[in-house]
Amino acid sequence: MNKYKIPAAQSRFAALDELMPLIREQLEQGRKVRFSPQGVSMLPMLRQGVDSVVLSPLPERLEKYDLPLYRRADGRYILHRVVKVGDTYTCMGDNQFVPEPGLEHRQMIALVTSFCRDGREIPVTAPGYRLYCRFWHYSRSLRRFWRRGVNFLRRCLR
Template sequence: MQTKSVTLSEVYDVMMEMLNNGGTVNFNPRGTSMLPTLHNDGDRVVLKKFNSLKKYDLPLYLRDNGQFVLHRVHNINADGTFNMCGDNQWNLEKGIRPDQIIGTVISIQRSGKIIKVSNPLYRIYVVLWVKTRILRRIIIGGFRKFKQKIRNR
């Protein structure tokens, strides 16, 4: 069986039709912004239609510039917008509107295993990962400075 890679923008209309009809959509995310949760080399996510989001959910959304992004909900603002951040990023992307949300990840497929986002162990991992974002930035930043000082000697 041959496979062909396509961009989400190429299949957007079909994807929306499937989600709006109660189906799910599978795709392989690209990039490193969601490491270590999502890997660029074979992980697959399963999306369902967006109904509502909670903190720690993993939605696919469309930026105003047309870019598709799969990042985690860090905060829900009083005006109903969301602050998102990739698991491998430090800075929040603020003000994502509900009309930009396409779907929500319900499971991750890796090496033949299915990880449901409702799994209690996954939820614990996600909460700990999000809550240590600032601490991880300090530790990793300090480590990078230390490495740089060693190299410059």
């Protein structure tokens, strides 16, 4: 006889890698997938446990400021913004300052086409969002300088 385990039904967020076959299947059938990203690397756009994104099938090529879901060589699934397009892509989280170059198109899985924030679904074509992408990207040097300053002041006040 098999070892008995209490029957379980859980309504929970299942890990992305656990459900990746299902996600890929949905996308291949032209369907969309909604999920809540984990982590803080896409702040302030995406707040962990609050906001969610809608993934759509991947286009033939990604463009600058696109937000793809991709798989790193180490197997981890990442949702970061394309900040440079060449033979490969360079991606970076909105809350990060170090770009990740050398990403190939075959590593890309899906593209965010809208996101839900405060109960509102915002398409990535919305003018406000497009402005945010550009402003946030080009202000990163200033933000980095500001963050270093704040950290320095905190250390001085301790």
